[in-house]
Amino acid sequence: MENKKYWHKTLQPYTEKSVLIAAWQLCNTIIPFMLLWYFYAQTINYSLWLAVPYGILMSFFVLRAFVLMHDCGHASFFENNKANKFFGYLLGVMTGMPQYVWSKNHAYHHITNGDWEKYHGPLNIISTKEFSKLTKSQQKRYAILRKAGFALLGGFLYVLFNPRFNWIIGSVIFFFQILKSLLTPKSNTILLIKECKSKFWKTPREYIHQCFNNLTLLPIWYFMIQWLGAGPFFLVYVIALSVSGGLGIIFFTVQHNFEHSYASNTAKVDYFRAALEGTSYLKMPFWLNWFTADIAFHHIHHLSTCVPNYRLKKCHKELENLFTKVKRIKVSEIFNAGKYILWDEDNEMLISIDEFQMEKAVDMSAALAN
Numbered sequence: 001m002e003n004k005k006y007w008h009k010t011l012q013p014y015t016e017k018s019v020l021i022a023a024w025q026l027c028n029t030i031i032p033f034m035l036l037w038y039f040y041a042q043t044i045n046y047s048l049w050l051a052v053p054y055g056i057l058m059s060f061f062v063l064r065a066f067v068l069m070h071d072c073g074h075a076s077f078f079e080n081n082k083a084n085k086f087f088g089y090l091l092g093v094m095t096g097m098p099q100y101v102w103s104k105n106h107a108y109h110h111i112t113n114g115d116w117e118k119y120h121g122p123l124n125i126i127s128t129k130e131f132s133k134l135t136k137s138q139q140k141r142y143a144i145l146r147k148a149g150f151a152l153l154g155g156f157l158y159v160l161f162n163p164r165f166n167w168i169i170g171s172v173i174f175f176f177q178i179l180k181s182l183l184t185p186k187s188n189t190i191l192l193i194k195e196c197k198s199k200f201w202k203t204p205r206e207y208i209h210q211c212f213n214n215l216t217l218l219p220i221w222y223f224m225i226q227w228l229g230a231g232p233f234f235l236v237y238v239i240a241l242s243v244s245g246g247l248g249i250i251f252f253t254v255q256h257n258f259e260h261s262y263a264s265n266t267a268k269v270d271y272f273r274a275a276l277e278g279t280s281y282l283k284m285p286f287w288l289n290w291f292t293a294d295i296a297f298h299h300i301h302h303l304s305t306c307v308p309n310y311r312l313k314k315c316h317k318e319l320e321n322l323f324t325k326v327k328r329i330k331v332s333e334i335f336n337a338g339k340y341i342l343w344d345e346d347n348e349m350l351i352s353i354d355e356f357q358m359e360k361a362v363d364m365s366a367a368l369a370n
């Protein structure tokens with residue numbers, strides 16, 4: 001409780017919202033994104049290969065839009081919560097992600113930060129004890145599937161495929177449940193519709209937001225196909241969302257998966273220690289900080305979700321002496337940090353597979369010596 005009061009008081013001056021800054025951030029994100037589509041339409045007839053550079057350029061604006069959407073979900077972008085909801089929804093359409101659904105899942109990450117018993121991160125990290133029970137081939141597969149090279153595929157599945165698949169399959173199953181209920185005597189169809197139960201969403205409200213997101217995207221896709229053609233449109237669209245999703249996964253992962261990052265269990269977890277010792281500060285160049293809306297100052301965000309992205313940098317600079325325990329990670333060190341994919345429960349930290357194997361070898365040597 002002491003920590004909570006201290007950090008609330010310390011960070012309070014940086015929680016002020018600015019409608020002008022927020023509006024400017026929306027403009028300098030959405031307008032360039034739309035202009036890139038326009039220039040792409042003017043040049044696509046020269047070569048279909050132009051979809052690659054355009055898609056990559058667009059991906060950075062999609063990534064920025066995702067972080068702004070993230071702020072809206074925390075109600076830290078605008079002071080007015082209706083504005084946060086509206087623009088969060090709009091940015092969700094731009095990024096292909098139902099904002100309300102994503103924000104609810106993301107809130108769980110904040111509640112359980114540092115608790116690796118409950119939350120296993122985007123890579124679904126397992127403990128060293130669980131890892132030791134796997135066969136050698138299973139251990140090898142576990143390591144391979146968590147390499148950065150799979151981030152592009154992960155971005156495609158996470159941002160583009162899953163939100164569509166979950167909605168379509170869930171809706172079809174739900175439709176047949178209603179149909180079956182209507183044909184079954186004495187069944188309560190109204191209650192079935194109200195409860196709206198499904199493994200593809202958690203609440204009826206989540207399903208409604210899935211519907212709004214996808215039903216808004218469908219006419220946009222139709223218009224874009226009429227304008228550009230199905231091939232040219234989906235080629236650049238898939239590239240843009242997959243690359244942005246992949247980059248997002250990499251950045252998000254390294255903000256919590258790094259050398260000896262604090263990782264406790266439910267009984268002993270310390271939320272504020274997790275924010276300072278289990279969350280990193282990515283030292284990125286100015287242009288990359290701009291495209292990621294300063295989410296690199298992630299330790300502050302975990303200390304207080306009320307600090308908007310446009311106050312994070314100032315907060316870090318003015319209070320830097322308070323963040324000496326926060327791990328600094330350069331861009332060149334990101335892939336190395338991604339090696340720490342095992343949770344060492346006994347020592348409350350993340351370790352690499354190499355470290356685990358070395359510890360195992362030392363234990364075996366000690367056992368043989370005795």
